Amino acid sequence: MLGGRKPGLGLFILRVVIGLIFVMHGWPKLAGGIPDTAAFLGSLGVPLSAVAAWGIALLETAGGACLVVGLFVTPVALLLVAHMLAGIFLVHLANGFYVVGPGQGGIEFNLLLVAGLLTLLFAGSGIATLASRFQRDMQVI
Structure with a gap:
């Protein structure tokens, strides 16, 4: 078994990959996609769609x-869970389960x-967090 269990490493990998996914979805919105995002949110009936578009873009990025x-x-993570649940209920649920294939x-x-x-x-954030670095630095003071 590859040197034993390393849950901290697993959580680190999960955290970094999910973070990159959100950056890759948010950055294009900040780099010129706010009008399209606001128009899409407006079509869903989201109030203050331009403000919501900026909030989503900043949260994701x-x-x-x-x-x-x-x-x-x-x-x-709490904010992103709320964001994803809103996406599920406002957009994706009507399309079924699958991202591709039946019910895209x-x-x-x-x-x-x-x-x-x-x-x-x-389960926690895993290893190599900036927060843990700050906590160590504060303990020295």
Whole structure:
């Protein structure tokens, strides 16, 4: 078994990959996609769709970056879970389960992200977090 169990390493990998996924979804919105995102949200009946578009873009990009470096993981994961659940109920549920194949655009991917984020909430952030570095530095003072 590859040198024994290493849950901290596993959580680190999960945290970084989920963080990168969110950065890759948020950055294009910040880099010019706000109008399209606001129009899409408006078509769903989301009030203040332009403000919501900025909030989503910032949450995905900055929140994803926080996950990558391991900073504010708990609050960011909670916000991203809420974001993914909103996406499930506002958009994806009507399309079924599968992302591709029968019922394209379904809840499958969002559900996987929710499970990963909840794992980080309940099991921890894993190794190599910026937060742990700050805590060590504060203990020295």
